[in-house]
Amino acid sequence: MHLVFLGPPACGKGTQSAILVQKYDYYHLSTGDLLRQEIATGSELGQALKQTIEQGVLGSSEIVNQLLKKDIENHRQMSILFDGYPRKMDQAIFLDSVLKENKGALKRVFYFDINADELLQRVLNRVTCNACGAVYNLQTNPPKEDGVCDNCGGRDLVRRGDDTEEVLKSRIQSFYEETAPLKDFYQERGILTVVNARASLDEVTKQIINVL
Template structure:
């Protein structure tokens, strides 16, 4: 009987998530108030994806009281940015622990450094980047209508969030656009109309034809 022992070098045990699970990853990007959360809920319900929010995972880690959580909390308190690797490890762990192999990653990567680190650490490129494109006036209107009675406090904060999104996240969208991975959705329309466009992205080609 032949042997395959020497056919390839033995791999390190820390096999990447991409090799172990081969997950389908969709990045969901859009400015504050673009309706990402609502549409993520619709996608989960209709297409069986697991929703992962970087912010939620960081908050859960802090709440757990772990050593890692304390470190994250201290960094946030000091106004420091949590390193990409920390957030990515939390995302990676959540994917590994899930029984699913299809993931919506919401609000991440926030910038080019996040993007490069995610691909380097996990070995995964997104299959699609869903970009909810919504003009600033509409996003502002939506956010202010949520903030009952606190309009004056928040208008400046909201505009600052828009600026950060444009400066940090648009380069990520442009990078994936150059690779043909971006599906731009006009998110200024009513929720139902937006979801009709989203469905086209997630419906297999053979089903669209029928």
């Protein structure tokens, strides 16, 4: 059934989500994408969201929950991979109730274990192709040819603007304060798997697939 990826920013869960979606047909439910999609529709809710985000506030739990519920209902026949949700205890409880209404349940929750210093190193090594958006890590997942995008052959690999040390530190801090306690919550239910997120890309994939 459904999976959750819990982990701090830049821990590699986005990359692993893409691999799982491709291999096993999971529906990738990213709340960040949901917010962006809603804004793009220009709906009343989307306009309200745009305002709050422009003011530097992330979508409130209430709005995120509303969008999430709709998206779960639309994809109830699929196995869903939750990426970036839940972030807080109240969201974890909400998720349980919505899944129950839709006759679903969480099968497993993966916690991507990595410390803040290592994350920082990763982000400072992360580059994006300006032409096609492909993401590389010069340490763990470099392009085959130095400075050239594997995907499109572009030669303009740049660091992403929001990957500054300061922004990352604050996002990491909020992860450890708000989200990390969910680890115990799922551990007590016996559905938690701790993934060594310091391992290479392929090894992390193996750790996940082994318990699916």
